[in-house]
Amino acid sequence: MSEIYDITEVIRKLDRMLGKKWVAIVKKANLKLKVREGAYFSNGNGLARLRLTLRSILGKEVADDILSLAKPLAAVKREIAPAEIVVKYDRASIEHESKALIDPIYFSSLLIRASVVAVEKMRIEEFNLQNMLKELGLKSTETYFVKITHESGDVYKLIVDKGVVKAIVLERREGINVLGSTALEYLLKIKGVVEIMVLKLVFQE
Amino acid sequence: MLNLPGRFIALILLISLVQLLLKFLPLPNMVLFNNVVLNSEVVAETILVSSALIAFALWIYATVPYGFRSVFGRIFMGVVLFLGFESVGELLFLISHFTSSIEVEALLHVIGGFLFVAGYLPLYASLLMLLCEQRVLTRKPIESANVFASVIFVGTLGLVWAYFVLFASRFLSGAFNFYAVLAYTLYVVFDVVALMLIIPLVTADFRHGVLQVCIRELMVAVAVYAAADIFLNFSLLFGGKVWFMKTLATVMYTIAYIFLAKPSIAVARIERMTIV
Numbered sequence: 001m002s003e004i005y006d007i008t009e010v011i012r013k014l015d016r017m018l019g020k021k022w023v024a025i026v027k028k029a030n031l032k033l034k035v036r037e038g039a040y041f042s043n044g045n046g047l048a049r050l051r052l053t054l055r056s057i058l059g060k061e062v063a064d065d066i067l068s069l070a071k072p073l074a075a076v077k078r079e080i081a082p083a084e085i086v087v088k089y090d091r092a093s094i095e096h097e098s099k100a101l102i103d104p105i106y107f108s109s110l111l112i113r114a115s116v117v118a119v120e121k122m123r124i125e126e127f128n129l130q131n132m133l134k135e136l137g138l139k140s141t142e143t144y145f146v147k148i149t150h151e152s153g154d155v156y157k158l159i160v161d162k163g164v165v166k167a168i169v170l171e172r173r174e175g176i177n178v179l180g181s182t183a184l185e186y187l188l189k190i191k192g193v194v195e196i197m198v199l200k201l202v203f204q205e
Numbered sequence: 206m207l208n209l210p211g212r213f214i215a216l217i218l219l220i221s222l223v224q225l226l227l228k229f230l231p232l233p234n235m236v237l238f239n240n241v242v243l244n245s246e247v248v249a250e251t252i253l254v255s256s257a258l259i260a261f262a263l264w265i266y267a268t269v270p271y272g273f274r275s276v277f278g279r280i281f282m283g284v285v286l287f288l289g290f291e292s293v294g295e296l297l298f299l300i301s302h303f304t305s306s307i308e309v310e311a312l313l314h315v316i317g318g319f320l321f322v323a324g325y326l327p328l329y330a331s332l333l334m335l336l337c338e339q340r341v342l343t344r345k346p347i348e349s350a351n352v353f354a355s356v357i358f359v360g361t362l363g364l365v366w367a368y369f370v371l372f373a374s375r376f377l378s379g380a381f382n383f384y385a386v387l388a389y390t391l392y393v394v395f396d397v398v399a400l401m402l403i404i405p406l407v408t409a410d411f412r413h414g415v416l417q418v419c420i421r422e423l424m425v426a427v428a429v430y431a432a433a434d435i436f437l438n439f440s441l442l443f444g445g446k447v448w449f450m451k452t453l454a455t456v457m458y459t460i461a462y463i464f465l466a467k468p469s470i471a472v473a474r475i476e477r478m479t480i481v
Contacts, residue, residue: 016276019277059412
């Protein structure tokens with residue numbers, strides 16, 4: 001990320017120390033200075049080049065001491081785009097609450113007042129919960145129980161509260177249950193045809 | 206320590222050799238204008254004055270971009286003024302050889318002598334500023350042991366001189382001119398004070414930047430100059446009776462001026478220099 005630095009104090013210090021020789025040093029460092037209302041600005045790359053030049057002239061410690069006066073102002077350009085959020089999840093909750101999904105009593109009590117809001121069959125190339133909820137026309141403000149049955153026979157059960165995964169369990173075809181973040185990792189790798197059933201959960205006041 | 210390239214050493218050796226040869230080889234005494242005789246001593250002194258003036262000009266060129274407002278600008282300005290006074294003093298002494306009037310010669314000697322003494326004031330100012338800025342120059346502050354050792358070591362030179370002068374005045378009073386001894390003693394005291402200021406700093410652990418290397422070379426050059434000056438004053442005390450002392454002092458002076466000139470080139474092009 002390239003940043004803009006206010007190097008007015010650096011220039012003043014160099015001026016006090018070396019006089020107008022700082023102009024030659026700045027030119028040698030190939031530093032493109034922007035002057036605005038008596039203040040000097042430079043980007044991070046220019047400052048790095050100035051650091052190298054000053055280290056050669058004044059030694060490492062003195063150069064670093066002078067350049068510590070440079071103040072970072074703001075990031076002006078993001079070189080790397082932020083990664084698209086595929087799944088939002090509550091780490092603490094999925095580690096502790098996922099066990100409840102394999103408890104038949106808790107599970108049945110959860111479903112007493114639930115109502116089916118969507119049943120769909122779709123092909124998944126890259127799992128994205130947010131897109132899936134959008135495609136199914138579901139609101140991100142509600143709490144849902146989502147059951148995803150993969151063509152391989154694996155079944156994923158999730159509780160999604162306001163778009164955030166609160167609990168997850170993977171029931172493997174072989175009868176093994178995988179809980180929490182490990183199950184979430186499997187879900188993120190899922191590909192192929194899946195059957196999705198979504199139940200809207202209603203809690204008593 | 207000092208990074209002396211081959212060309213620099215060759216230059217010093219060449220000039221020293223020429224000056225020594227001038228002393229040994231019988232140069233035909235050429236009569237110039239006003240019945241002035243151009244002998245080998247005058248040629249050797251001309252080389253000395255030329256090197257002093259070149260050092261002065263190079264330091265002016267190096268110091269101008271630093272200005273007088275900046276810390277190092279002021280330090281370098283002290284060196285420029287020192288070299289200015291010394292080189293003009295040397296020039297006046299050289300010119301005095303070309304005059305037949307004793308009054309003019311005496312006047313040139315008085316002015317030249319005053320310039321030699323006056324040159325030490327800006328030099329002291331520079332050395333004291335360097336001591337104040339030691340944080341920029343050295344990795345660690347100057348050790349008190351170094352200060353103590355340098356004062357004892359350099360002070361001993363002063364004591365030897367004082368003892369020698371007292372001894373000479375007591376037993377060889379007829380052979381020495383009182384005012385000349387006083388003047389030579391004054392120069393030696395100035396040199397001793399300069400060495401006392403330089404040695405603690407030059408023996409400290411310097412940082413590895415171009416500027417610090419230049420300043421260290423400069424201080425070594427001033428130390429060589431001071432040593433040459435002390436040696437010259439010893440030789441002058443004998444009234445030029447021991448010929449090789451005067452010649453060696455002239456050679457040492459020339460070398461000191463070349464040493465003084467050398468860091469000015471790096472200081473002038475500091476942004477283009479790299480430390481290997």
